[in-house]
Amino acid sequence: MIRVVLPAHLRTLARVDGEVQLQVDGPLTQRAVLDALEARYPMLRGTIRDHVTQRRRPFLRFFACQQDLSHELPDTPLPDAVATGGEPFLIVGAIAGG
Amino acid sequence: MSTARVLVGTRKGAFILTSDGKRERWNISGPHFAGWELYHLKGSPADPNRLYASQTSGWFGQIIQRSDDGGKTWHQPGTPLGEPTITPEGMPKGESNKFVYDTSSETGKSLTTHQWYDGTQHPWEFKRVWHLEPSLTDPDVVYAGVEDAAIFRSTDGGKSWHELAGLRGHGSGPQWSPGAGGMGLHTIIIDPTHHNRMFVAISAAGAFRTDDGGKTWRPINRGLHSLYIPNPTAEVGHCVHRIAMHPSRPRVLFMQKHWDVLRSDDAGDSWHEVSGNLPTDFGFPIDVHAHEPDTIYVVPIKSDSEHYPPEGKLRVYRSRTGGNEWEALTKGLPQRDCYVNVLRDAMAVDSLDPCGVYFGTTGGQVYGSANGGDSWAPIVRDLPAVLSVEVQTLP
Numbered sequence: 001m002i003r004v005v006l007p008a009h010l011r012t013l014a015r016v017d018g019e020v021q022l023q024v025d026g027p028l029t030q031r032a033v034l035d036a037l038e039a040r041y042p043m044l045r046g047t048i049r050d051h052v053t054q055r056r057r058p059f060l061r062f063f064a065c066q067q068d069l070s071h072e073l074p075d076t077p078l079p080d081a082v083a084t085g086g087e088p089f090l091i092v093g094a095i096a097g098g
Numbered sequence: 099m100s101t102a103r104v105l106v107g108t109r110k111g112a113f114i115l116t117s118d119g120k121r122e123r124w125n126i127s128g129p130h131f132a133g134w135e136l137y138h139l140k141g142s143p144a145d146p147n148r149l150y151a152s153q154t155s156g157w158f159g160q161i162i163q164r165s166d167d168g169g170k171t172w173h174q175p176g177t178p179l180g181e182p183t184i185t186p187e188g189m190p191k192g193e194s195n196k197f198v199y200d201t202s203s204e205t206g207k208s209l210t211t212h213q214w215y216d217g218t219q220h221p222w223e224f225k226r227v228w229h230l231e232p233s234l235t236d237p238d239v240v241y242a243g244v245e246d247a248a249i250f251r252s253t254d255g256g257k258s259w260h261e262l263a264g265l266r267g268h269g270s271g272p273q274w275s276p277g278a279g280g281m282g283l284h285t286i287i288i289d290p291t292h293h294n295r296m297f298v299a300i301s302a303a304g305a306f307r308t309d310d311g312g313k314t315w316r317p318i319n320r321g322l323h324s325l326y327i328p329n330p331t332a333e334v335g336h337c338v339h340r341i342a343m344h345p346s347r348p349r350v351l352f353m354q355k356h357w358d359v360l361r362s363d364d365a366g367d368s369w370h371e372v373s374g375n376l377p378t379d380f381g382f383p384i385d386v387h388a389h390e391p392d393t394i395y396v397v398p399i400k401s402d403s404e405h406y407p408p409e410g411k412l413r414v415y416r417s418r419t420g421g422n423e424w425e426a427l428t429k430g431l432p433q434r435d436c437y438v439n440v441l442r443d444a445m446a447v448d449s450l451d452p453c454g455v456y457f458g459t460t461g462g463q464v465y466g467s468a469n470g471g472d473s474w475a476p477i478v479r480d481l482p483a484v485l486s487v488e489v490q491t492l493p
Contacts, residue, residue, distance in 0.1 A: 009133060009158060013174075042192030043174045047158040051196045059157040093157045 107136035110482035175256035207267025231286035243283030262312035277301035302337035318366030344391035372421020383445035430474035458484025
């Protein structure tokens with residue numbers, strides 16, 4: 001199982017507390033994580049990446065293992081520590097006021 | 099005894115205010131969807147317990163919420179709490195947030211461009227839902243006015259949305275441009291007597307009408323005069339802020355434009371100015387008394403760059419003659435040092451007797467009048483900035 005940390009507003013939307021744990025089959029990539037997340041929590045579709053282009057929404061960032069993965073390609077493998085569940089995949093709202 | 103239920107959208111959540119028919123003591127629930135912008139909430143005339151809400155965020159995009167119990171509980175249509183999150187066919191749900199312009203050759207229009215602030219052309223980009231207008235007869239049918247300007251329809255209670263592409267495809271799109279708040283379709287009025295007729299308004303494109311259920315649209319801006327565009331009497335390009343109609347007289351429309359208050363007596367085919375003695379004819383909302391089709395309300399705002407009441411006095415103006423002759427309504431409203439704004443979707447009337455009138459301010463106050471505007475009292479004073487106010491009159 002992998003671990004995903006959602007920003008507070010998306011936890012509310014998905015009606016979850018704390019981390020989300022997901023089963024992801026095959027190579028672990030951003031796309032695989034987000035596909036699994038949206039399949040489990042379809043109410044999140046469109047909130048993290050665009051419905052059509054599948055691009056990351058501009059005010060969201062992806063981090064893991066103290067690395068900024070926001071600008072990695074969607075099919076780039078994620079760190080092993082994420083794949084083993086040792087470290088979470090972090091979806092973070094950019095600090096932009098409001 | 100009848101009940102008034104006021105649905106308030108704010109910059110940081112939604113609030114529901116309820117009172118009995120006296121409208122003296124109010125119960126306030128909320129914030130619902132705390133921390134999100136709630137551009138608009140509206141109830142179905144066919145089923146008052148069916149509410150729709152537009153929840154939006156610069157971070158997370160557009161969410162549509164629905165309540166089937168008058169606002170006690172909410173869910174995203176198609177993904178109710180506790181139900182499977184995939185369809186029987188194995189497809190994931192979650193289409194209720196999906197607003198995609200219809201560019202198909204069968205039913206849609208190619209995605210062209212509109213005018214940007216600097217006069218260059220800019221592609222259409224969906225940003226948010228400004229206004230939700232439920233059908234008068236079917237609670238599962240609801241229209242959404244969106245930014246960048248287009249109209250969508252759901253026929254399954256908000257689970258999925260499809261653009262009525264004839265509006266964006268009218269051909270005048272390259273002359274449409276955003277107002278200061280964006281290029282939003284903010285007004286949708288359904289004609290209660292003409293089954294296939296609807297009116298919409300866009301900032302800054304103008305007013306449009308369909309007579310065939312949304313397949314085709316035509317601009318209805320003859321008589322509008324806007325000094326801020328190169329051709330002041332152009333067919334499109336006018337910054338219409340709001341249109342209102344009384345259901346008993348659907349050919350009569352009232353308009354608050356960027357500047358000017360106007361009236362049409364022929365379903366928008368032509369307009370004439372009725373600003374009369376208003377202290378300023380700039381403003382955002384306009385509404386019609388529930389029982390007196392010639393009694394209308396506006397909130398004059400000083401100017402297009404000074405979005406607050408003239409002289410720091412918050413005054414609703416009422417005309418009992420369908421325009422031109424206006425009286426200031428001040429009793430109970432702050433008459434000094436008031437510099438709030440009242441946005442276009444932030445005024446509504448109930449259908450009790452006497453008619454109740456409500457409006458919300460960018461300062462977080464929601465004012466109500468239980469006597470047609472003669473006197474006012476704050477229902478609540480310290481909400482986040484109010485974006486929209488709707489009211490339901492419940493038996």
